[in-house]
Every structure is written in C-alpha cells, then in structure tokens.
Amino acid sequence: MMLKDKVCVVAGAGSPRGIGYATAQLFAEHGAKVVMLDIAMDAGIVDGLKAALPAGAARDADVRGIRCDITSLQDCRRAVEGIVTQHGSIDCLVNSAGVVRGTPMLSIEEDEYERILEVNLKGTFNLCQSVLPVMVARGSGSIVNLSSSAAQRGGGLVGGAHYAASKGGVIGLTRTIAREFGPKGVRANIVCPAMIETAMLDGLPDERMKDILEAIPLQRAGSPREAAGACLFLASDLGGFVTGATLDVNGGSHIH
Ligand SMILES: NC(=O)c1ccc[n+]([C@@H]2O[C@H](COP(=O)([O-])OP(=O)(O)OC[C@H]3O[C@@H](n4cnc5c(N)ncnc54)[C@H](O)[C@@H]3O)[C@@H](O)[C@H]2O)c1
Numbered sequence: 001m002m003l004k005d006k007v008c009v010v011a012g013a014g015s016p017r018g019i020g021y022a023t024a025q026l027f028a029e030h031g032a033k034v035v036m037l038d039i040a041m042d043a044g045i046v047d048g049l050k051a052a053l054p055a056g057a058a059r060d061a062d063v064r065g066i067r068c069d070i071t072s073l074q075d076c077r078r079a080v081e082g083i084v085t086q087h088g089s090i091d092c093l094v095n096s097a098g099v100v101r102g103t104p105m106l107s108i109e110e111d112e113y114e115r116i117l118e119v120n121l122k123g124t125f126n127l128c129q130s131v132l133p134v135m136v137a138r139g140s141g142s143i144v145n146l147s148s149s150a151a152q153r154g155g156g157l158v159g160g161a162h163y164a165a166s167k168g169g170v171i172g173l174t175r176t177i178a179r180e181f182g183p184k185g186v187r188a189n190i191v192c193p194a195m196i197e198t199a200m201l202d203g204l205p206d207e208r209m210k211d212i213l214e215a216i217p218l219q220r221a222g223s224p225r226e227a228a229g230a231c232l233f234l235a236s237d238l239g240g241f242v243t244g245a246t247l248d249v250n251g252g253s254h255i256h
Pocket residue numbers: 011012013014015017018019020037038039040068069070071095096097098099100119123146147148149150192193194195196197198199200201
C-alpha cells in the first residue's frame with residue numbers, strides 16, 4: 001500500500017487500454033483515493049475499473065470519475081475545486097491525457113498543430129496551474145507529467161514534429177515547476193514512455209511494428225501497467241527525493 005489514503009488525480013484515465021487508466025487502477029490497488037479525469041469519462045469507466053480490482057482493494061476502493069476537457073482552464077479549475085470539496089486536498093496529479101498524430105512536418109495543417117499543442121502542452125499546463133495552489137497550501141504534493149521519447153529522440157516512432165514539440169514543452173514545463181515549487185514541498189517529474197501497447201499504437205502497420213520491436217533491447221512493447229509502475233514510484237514516498245527527473249519507460253529503445 002504505497003499510496004494509502006492519498007488523493008490522486010489521474011488525467012487521461014478514460015481509455016481502458018491506456019496508461020492513465022492503468023495508473024488509476026494501480027493507484028487504487030495501493031490504497032489511493034483516485035479521481036479519474038477524461039474528456040470521455042462516464043460512470044461505466046469507473047465501474048469497470050472498480051470491477052477489475054483485486055478483492056481486497058475493491059472492498060475499500062474510493063474511485064470517482066469527472067468529465068474534464070483539459071484544454072479548458074475553467075474545466076480544470078472546476079474539477080479541482082470539486083475534488084478539494086470532496087476530499088479536502090490533493091496529494092498527487094498524473095497528467096496522462098494526450099493526443100498523437102504522425103503527420104510529416106510539411107503536411108501538418110494549422111488546426112492539427114494547434115490541437116496537438118493545446119491538449120498535450122496547454123492541457124498539462126492548465127491542470128498543473130489548477131492543482132499547484134492546493135499542493136502549496138498543504139506544503140506537499142507530487143506531479144507526474146507524461147512526455148514521450150519523441151521529445152528526446154526527435155519523433156520517428158508514432159508522433160510527428162508537432163507531437164514531439166508538445167512533449168518537449170512538457171519536459172520544460174515540468175522541470176520549471178520542480179525548480180519553482182521544490183521549496184514549497186512540491187515535486188514534479190516526467191515519465192517518457194515509448195511503444196506502450198495502447199490505442200496510440202493502433203495505426204502502426206504490422207511490418208513497421210515488427211521492425212520497431214526488433215530494434216528495442218527488450219524486444220517487445222511495454223504494457224500500460226509498466227508505465228503506471230513508473231508513475232507509482234514518482235507519486236509515492238519512494239520517490240521522495242526525486243524532482244525534476246525524467247524516467248524513461250522504453251525497453252531500452254532510447255539509452256542516453
Ligand atoms: N502509448 C505510448 O506508446 C506512448 C508513448 C509515449 C508517450 N505516451 C504518452 O502517454 C500518455 C498516455 O498515452 P496512452 O497511450 O495511454 O494514450 P490513450 O489514447 O490510450 O489515452 C489518452 C487519453 O487522453 C484522453 N484525452 C484526450 N484529449 C483529452 C482532453 N482534451 N482532455 C482530457 N482527456 C483527454 C483520451 O480520451 C484518452 O483516454 C499520453 O500523454 C501520450 O502522449 C504514450
């Protein structure tokens with residue numbers, strides 16, 4: 001029980017095959033009070049997660065869902081206010097909401113560029129800005145933002161230049177939060193996944209997938225739960241002296 005009674009908000013938790021959902025599930029298994037945010041949230045998603053919990057965790061599980069479009073600052077603030085009213089505070093925020101497109105640089109249209117940046121970077125900013133005053137008021141908190149190996153290696157797998165740029169922005173944003181809010185007891189860290197088996201990989205042709213997997217030292221894709229494990233470490237007290245760090249979850253595909 002690494003998060004017993006901790007109030008943990010997981011954004012982008014609405015896709016049952018996704019990293020956010022797996023993180024919400026793992027956190028609930030570790031005793032957290034979990035609030036799942038997603039633009040596509042509904043009661044069935046929360047019920048499904050609770051039903052999948054092991055018997056011991058399910059009995060005491062406190063899992064809720066809030067529909068929230070993270071590109072709207074108003075939505076983010078309203079969600080955070082509701083959570084604080086309900087639970088009194090927030091211990092941890094995981095930002096796993098994201099969208100990807102693999103469009104080549106010269107074919108990226110303005111509206112696609114704006115959407116990718118709006119969700120991945122502005123959305124992450126909106127939630128962090130909404131949650132930070134709550135964490136500062138209590139003098140502690142942990143933020144985990146999902147970036148991508150695309151930001152480190154320059155795309156090349158699933159995401160295009162706009163995706164890589166948005167995820168590079170998430171790294172800069174998170175490091176700045178770590179520096180600015182460390183003195184106030186708040187930690188902020190980055191998880192950089194690559195090739196995790198979620199809907200984000202659905203469009204990859206089989207041949208391309210085979211080539212990519214062969215080039216990964218661990219010779220396989222990762223599971224959402226393996227990415228969730230990195231979030232758990234950073235969210236919990238095990239990562240208590242870790243801030244401003246980037247944790248790669250990529251099977252060794254980008255060793256640097
Ligand atoms: N899967 C991978 O291999 C991989 C690799 C690198 C980085 N990532 C990053 O990890 C995170 C999770 O990815 P995933 O593979 O689980 O993706 P996913 O598509 O399974 O889940 C993303 C979730 O974000 C939600 N979302 C999208 N726009 C939103 C908005 N405006 N407001 C609120 N929620 C919104 C979606 O509804 C979905 O539930 C993303 O930030 C992604 O960029 C994933």
